[in-house]
Amino acid sequence: MRRLRFLIQKEFIQIFRNKALLPMMTLLPIIQLIILSNAASNEVKDVRIAVVDHDQSEISRALSNKIMANDRFSLLAAPFNKKEALDLMQLDEVDIVLEVPPDFEKQLYRGEAPQLQTLVNAINGQQATVGSGYLNGIIATLNKEIRRNEPLFFSGLPKHNEPVVVTSNNWYNPELDYPHFMAPGILAELTALLTIVLTAMNTVREREIGTIEQINVTPIKKWEFILGKLVPFLCLGLVLLTVGLIASKLIFDIPIRGNIGLIFAYAVVNLICVLGFGLLISNFAETQQQAIFVAFFFVLIFVLMCGLFTPIDSMPKWAQYATIPNPLAHFISVSRKVLLKGSGLADIKMEFVYTFILALLFNAAAVWSYKKQE
Amino acid sequence: MRNTQVIQVEGLTKKFGDFVAVDHISFEVEKGEIFGFLGANGAGKTTAMRMLTGLSKPSSGKGKVAGFDVLKESERIKERIGYMSQKFSLYEDLTVKENIRFYGGIYGLSKNQIRTKTSQILEELQLSEVGAKPVRSLPLGWKQRLAFAVSMVHEPEIVFLDEPTGGVDPNVRRQFWEAIYQASELGRTIFVTTHYMDEAEYCDRISIMVSGMIKALDSPDNLKKQF
Known part of the structure; x- marks a missing residue:
């Protein structure tokens, strides 16, 4: 020793x-x-998005505004056709392309459940999944707002498509x-x-x-x-x-x-x-x-x-x-x-x-x- | 007569794969002798010495150093021998005193023994003034003599020196040999390797190694008569 x-x-x-x-x-x-x-x-802070708005309606513009207002997104372009948007993605200028179909608003008020399309550049998987998650959140909120603001239009619709609401709290690191x-x-x-x-x-x-x-x-x-x-x-x-x-x-x-x-x-x-x-x-x-x-x-x-x-x-x-x-x-x-x-x-x-x-x-x-x- | 032999070696061999570095060497070294191993680089001197000091395991053959078996009791041998390798092996970033204290401590010297040894070494080598300086700052000749003194800090029976004077000037070499003689006078057995012919003359007996084998073994005078 x-x-x-x-x-x-x-x-x-x-x-x-x-x-x-x-x-x-x-x-x-x-x-x-x-x-x-x-x-x-791993936090996704700046998702670059291009919105191809074929509808150019009040609701589709409200959607664009909502995206712009969210500080995680930057609306990079609003091209008129999909090809332009995809070119931007090819050049790695945008991460997500959101396509609003024509007659989106019309279909929505008719209660036909119109489809929005998001194309995600998944080369960076993290960015892609988290980014489209955020986007879905925004769309869901918009959806709810429309229903709340225009109860007359939707009063006749069945209630069953009201989604289950999951609220989550971040324990141990509440501010993430x-x-x-x-x-x-x-x-x-x-x-x-x-x-x-x-x-x-x-x-x-x-x-x-x-x-x-x-x-x-x-x-x-x-x-x-x-x-x-x-x-x-x-x-x-x-x-x-x-x-x-x-x-x-x-x-x-x-x-x-x-x-x-x-x-x-x-x-x-x-x-x-x-x-x-x-x-x-x-x-x-x-x-x-x-x-x-x-x-x-x-x-x-x-x-x-x-x-x-x-x-x-x-x-x-x-x-x-x-x-x-x-x-x-x-x-x-x-x-x-x-x-x-x-x-x-x-x-x-x-x-x-x-x-x-x-x-x-x-x-x-x-x-x-x-x-x-x- | 037998018990005055401190090293006995018989057929000691070391192989590295197919290469036979040391080939069945046999010899005895008497107590108090200065025994030299002379040979060119690569003749197997260092390997032979490493087997005797327990640093290298012999492939075959047997040997005894200080009464202990080189194959089975190498750790017991290590208590009784000093070794100075070819590479300078003191800690350059430690001071002279710290090196002495460290090796003294490793060999189990008491605090008092370390203190006495330290002042003794510093005095003998006239290093008192640089005792607190890192070894790095000393000239090579001083370093070598210090390494020699440190290798004997635990007063071993036998000291193994592997080309101790490699790379130093003739003046320092002479000083070094004086130190070897001093140690020998204290009754220590010295086992030294060298490739300098003139140094061989300072030994009591020398063995000449050529490609792993001992080609001649006698006193320098007798060898001179023979060849």
Whole structure:
């Protein structure tokens, strides 16, 4: 155990003496947090629409006005024929083409249920579905207004086509504030990634310089070496998390509804897990380039499959299972649950269990694959 | 006589795939001897030394270092030997004192022992003034002598030196050999590899390695008579 103290002490001296490392661990994450939380948004804000109005009636104009009044839409053009509108879509100038058929108003008053056509540029699927969702909302409201304003016309119609009204409330993030949703996730992601990459590089650097050989020729135990790398970087990761949490609170005013101690308790387990993974990688890499390359390969999978950008619930079943060995997925889930929802220990029990098992596996593998003798 | 032999090697072999780096070498080293391994680059000197220090697992053959088996007890051997590799292996970003403290701590020295060792090394190498400076800032010759001193921080029975004087000027080389003699006078066995012929003369006995095999083994004087 005494040996461990000297290893940790040495690592800390090196960390504090490294001029690039501390800014990298504090400044860069904050910059990333600000940029990504604001930019990586799934919110659809500006849907460009062209309305082809063959009817040119009072109602069709009311529809156009309603669309224009909605700040999520910008009415880009009102061409006279469909071909013109489709050309605009081809040029990627508009996202949605709304076609109002001739005699739309007439049919409506006759109670014939006229059909509007929307053509959606679905290259950007998110934009398409969300945008046409908004548009349907607008049309539905208009529909209701007409019925309310002109009760005489519709009094004779059967009531059965009155739609069921679904009202939804957004819990946990009532303003649908994207940074509130993204920041905790990105924070978790950054903490995990930076620590994976830094440990992997640090240990391989010792191999490149040759100091690891000098250590291997001492009677040091393998677990002592691994733990000697793990503890300092665990502390570094917790500092990073603290800095990030403070920054998210100050900049985005993210809610901290749950117990902050719980976040840190979970972060310790999670960091041990990802650090073990970083050390495991470093045992198989001869050079820092190799380590970075392999680390990136996994990091990319971890990030894309962690539920940060795309919800895990909407992945195919096999992919959902594949997120179980992904420590990042658990970290993000925990930070969102605890910060936004105020979840307690019981609610994040499974994340704790999975991460704990992964931490054991990765670290055992790291100790096992660390070779003191070739 | 047997128990004065601190290294005994018999048929030690290391293969990397089809390539035989070290081919059935056998020799003994007496306690307190300065034993040299002379050979060109790639002759297998370093690989042989790495097997003796427990860094590399022998493919076949047997050997004992400081009374322990190189195949089964390499971790016990490591407690009793010092090693200075070809690559400079102190931490450049740590100070002279921090390096001594670190390696002292790794070898299980007590706080007091570390303190005594530190002042002793700084004094002997006349490095007291730069004790708090990062090792990076020292000239190569000083670094090498410091690395040698640090490799003996735990007072090992045997010290393995892998081309310790590579790349330093003749003056520093002479100083370095003085340090080796000092260590030898303290009863330490020195096992050193080199490709400088003149350095071989400083050894008590030398073995000449050519493509993995020991071609000659004797005192420098006897070898000179033979060839």
